[in-house]
Amino acid sequence: MKVAEALKAIDRGWVKKPGGFRVHFQLKTDQGLETDHLPGTDQNPFDSDVVAWRTAWKLYQVSLSDDKQYGQGKMVNIYVVDDQGKPVKYYANGKYQVYNPCKDQT
Amino acid sequence: MKETLLEKIDRISLVMTNYSSDLIIGLVMLISGVLAVKYLVRGIRLALERSGLSPQKSEMTCNILMIVLYIFLFVATAGVLGFNSRNLFRFLVIATLLIVVMVMLFKPYLPSLPFKPGQTIKTGSLLGKVEATTFLNTRMRTFDGKTVWIPNSKILNDYLINYHITPSRRIHLDLRIRYDQDLMKAKRVLEEVMILDPRVLTKPRPVVYLTHLREDCIILGGRCWVNNLKYWTTRCDLLEKIKLRFDQEKIAFALPQRYVYMHSEGPYFPEPDAQYLERPDDADETE
Numbered sequence: 001m002k003v004a005e006a007l008k009a010i011d012r013g014w015v016k017k018p019g020g021f022r023v024h025f026q027l028k029t030d031q032g033l034e035t036d037h038l039p040g041t042d043q044n045p046f047d048s049d050v051v052a053w054r055t056a057w058k059l060y061q062v063s064l065s066d067d068k069q070y071g072q073g074k075m076v077n078i079y080v081v082d083d084q085g086k087p088v089k090y091y092a093n094g095k096y097q098v099y100n101p102c103k104d105q106t
Numbered sequence: 107m108k109e110t111l112l113e114k115i116d117r118i119s120l121v122m123t124n125y126s127s128d129l130i131i132g133l134v135m136l137i138s139g140v141l142a143v144k145y146l147v148r149g150i151r152l153a154l155e156r157s158g159l160s161p162q163k164s165e166m167t168c169n170i171l172m173i174v175l176y177i178f179l180f181v182a183t184a185g186v187l188g189f190n191s192r193n194l195f196r197f198l199v200i201a202t203l204l205i206v207v208m209v210m211l212f213k214p215y216l217p218s219l220p221f222k223p224g225q226t227i228k229t230g231s232l233l234g235k236v237e238a239t240t241f242l243n244t245r246m247r248t249f250d251g252k253t254v255w256i257p258n259s260k261i262l263n264d265y266l267i268n269y270h271i272t273p274s275r276r277i278h279l280d281l282r283i284r285y286d287q288d289l290m291k292a293k294r295v296l297e298e299v300m301i302l303d304p305r306v307l308t309k310p311r312p313v314v315y316l317t318h319l320r321e322d323c324i325i326l327g328g329r330c331w332v333n334n335l336k337y338w339t340t341r342c343d344l345l346e347k348i349k350l351r352f353d354q355e356k357i358a359f360a361l362p363q364r365y366v367y368m369h370s371e372g373p374y375f376p377e378p379d380a381q382y383l384e385r386p387d388d389a390d391e392t393e
Binding site: 015020021047050051093 | 298301302304308311336339343346347354
């Protein structure tokens with residue numbers, strides 16, 4: 001086995017570097033929960049999970065506010081996903097974390 | 107003496123009578139021309155920058171245009187004042203071309219500033235972004251919002267770091283951990299945190315060294331490379347994540363410490379360790 005091959009295998013099999021991060025959130029509408037991301041999927045993702053989690057927490061604060069569009073609990077299931085859309089563990093506690101969780105889809 | 111002064115005044119009044127209208131027209135033409143050139147060049151510079159041309163190229167284009175316009179203005183003014191404008195025009199064109207050729211020929215031998223506007227540099231104790239350069243000084247904006255004019259002679263005589271020559275930069279993360287901690291676990295965690303950050307480059311790969319065995323701690327050195335522009339934020343984020351991850355993994359950082367032994371009963375003379383008193387090699391020699 002060549003060193004280059006071994007390094008590629010290590011990259012695939014050990015720690016996988018994410019391509020970026022987005023904040024996932026859902027808005028309560030008359031039709032149900034509408035999923036959106038920040039930045040949008042057509043934009044470049046955040047290159048820092050620290051920034052992404054901080055933004056998620058700030059969105060959570062907005063959801064607790066009196067804002068007519070996003071506040072009063074309208075924004076739910078706020079968490080950070082990677083560029084593939086998979087949830088990312090919160091670096092502060094090493095666990096999956098969801099701000100303002102809501103399982104109700106209606 | 108009085109007559110000489112009167113003669114001089116007479117001569118000036120004669121000149122003014124004959125040429126005053128031309129002088130005034132020339133002066134008005136020169137002032138209005140300079141103002142017109144200034145506003146025209148400013149407008150063109152804005153248009154070029156809006157069109158997406160780089161600031162350096164738009165600056166150079168505007169400077170060339172300004173020189174050409176000034177030549178035309180001086181020649182036209184000279185024509186109004188009665189000078190032979192054709193000869194003056196030829197002289198100015200030849201002089202300009204000569205200067206351009208001389209600059210092009212001797213540019214490699216002329217002392218030049220090793221940076222361009224828009225680049226981040228550190229000279230002396232000043233760190234900031236270069237806004238503009240002139241023959242005499244360089245205008246720099248520091249990251250705390252101060253605008254500093256630095257004499258070019260001072261820059262050329264001092265050390266200078268240009269952060270744009272190389273695209274990437276190495277981050278040093280030196281962590282102090284206690285001797286009783288799991289060294290291999292700490293190395294693995296540190297390497298993982300660096301690899302997991304998207305801004306950390308894959309080539310060269312992040313590495314962790316044990317750099318020092320100090321009297322009170324082990325020093326782990328994490329080394330990884332990032333893009334120049336992302337150096338500071340990446341370093342801060344990595345430090346934050348390492349601190350939190352080490353807490354999760356229960357790896358304790360070392361604090362500067364010194365052990366002090368208190369002996370209440372008289373002066374303390376430590377007895378030598380028994381293993382150092384026995385010298386089997388010496389015993390063999392005596393036998």
